[in-house]
Amino acid sequence: MTLCLGVETSCDETALALVRDGQLLAQRIATQVGAHAVFGGVVPELASREHLRALGPLLDGLVADTGVALGELDAVCVARGPGLLGSLLVGMSLAKGLVLATGAALVGVNHLWAHLLAPALERPMAFPALGLLVSGGHTQTYRMDNPVAFTTLGRTLDDAAGEAFDKAAKTLNLPYPGGRFIDVLGQLAEADPALFPRPYVANDNLDFSFSGLKTAMVNHVAANPDLRAPALVDDLDALVAALRARGALEPLARACASYNLAVADTLRIKTARALDASPGVRSLVVAGGVAANGMVRAAMTALARERGLDIVLPSLALCTDNAAMIALAGEYLFKAGYRHGLDLEAVPRGRSIPWDYLQGAPGQARAGGDWTLDTRTGRP
Structure with a gap:
């Protein structure tokens, strides 16, 4: 059994989620739409401050919802980019702090890849x-x-x-x-x-x-x-x-x-x-x-x-930015043997996300196998 926390602060949605073996246990999301609507678009500095304000209460609520102790975490999976740099750094700071406090693995997640894996929370996906x-x-x-x-x-x-x-x-x-x-x-x-x-x-x-x-x-x-x-x-x-x-x-x-x-x-x-x-x-x-x-x-x-x-x-709820997709994508990486050190860097929009995991190389894990995902078990 693998328990992963997802942390999403790429833009103007603050979200935390817990996924265990491909199954979503709970998710908490705070939207910033109202804060930015008056400006007609996302204001980066305001977004960063709102993430900082929301993360603590969201984490407390997630723990209360599930009864899960943070010490049970196997991995903390965080959106590392692309996104607004200030916003990403807020989520990254929380993730690294939790890793230091709990001993869990740190897994940086490509936000774009996570979107494409999100439907696997709801139904099987056939690869390639x-x-x-x-x-x-x-x-x-x-x-x-x-x-x-x-x-x-x-x-x-x-x-x-x-x-x-x-x-x-x-x-x-x-x-x-x-x-x-x-x-x-x-x-x-x-x-x-x-x-x-x-x-x-x-x-x-x-x-x-x-x-x-x-x-x-x-x-x-x-x-x-x-x-x-x-x-x-x-x-x-x-x-x-x-x-x-x-x-x-x-x-x-x-x-x-x-x-x-x-x-x-x-x-x-x-x-x-x-x-x-x-x-x-x-x-x-x-x-x-x-x-x-x-x-x-x-x-x-x-x-x-x-x-x-x-x-x-994906369902409409999983189309928007969310932490469930980050936790799921991070779980796949963690189970394949990939993780990061505390020197993990956030990557803003406009820069490529490097493959800089501490173990393995892209696609080596299970490459060529039958990756039809069974959402009942969370395993391929």
Whole structure:
């Protein structure tokens, strides 16, 4: 029996979770959305301070929820990056302190890999797999040969899909975080496939660029200023009522639906190319905050069915940043013999996460084996 604590402070969600042999025992999350909404985006210094304020009470609550003593921990698994450096350092400090106090192993976890492993908390995953990570800061594809061996196929060159959603929402005067408002409003109208371009697809590579799509929305709103929503309304029902009262609901909903379709089509085109470059995969895994988008989920499900692949989508709760995924990813690494020393460093966005574990090399553990995960036992 292996007991792992997960620590997640990459951006604006503070989370702690306990996982035992692939099973989530409990999780505590504190969101900072309200603190950052007034600024229309995450303020790094404020995020760091909120993490520092929240971690102590979250840890106390997690222990109370489970009755687990910290001395029982086998490993403390912490998100080491990519993310906001100040935020990562807060979580790293807690993790190292717990390791010193309990004697548990320290395991640094790649936050992006953890997102793609999160669905294994809910259902079996078959490897090798093709992973599509779609979040606010990253849009990337990976070949996943097993839970500790990932190969990057395509990556974000500038704006990620989630950032494109947030910037479009801000242009439309929708509340922060705006991606969910675009998704829901888009379900109220038919998309116009010709309204927005499919960015950076007229090439033969696997990388992503959504800056052009974001600019297309800015130009569209500049030419149609009536699309902008009224003064920020956080309640969706109230926003829909206000838009309907001024006769602006249908054109705004159509713009949102068309933007959704442009993002989903772009992801589908690039993911199909990644599948062509990854023969032998058994499943398509889609994860990250944008994996909660209804049109993206539908497009990826259709693609997987076309290719005869298992589609693996996390529940909406596991799409956002969380500590359960960090604990699970760290458990796989720990069981494969990988751990870090107390000199473990946080890695901010824009830098590659090094493979600097004290034992082994990427993919050596169980490489080539049958890594179909059984969530009933937590073991492959």
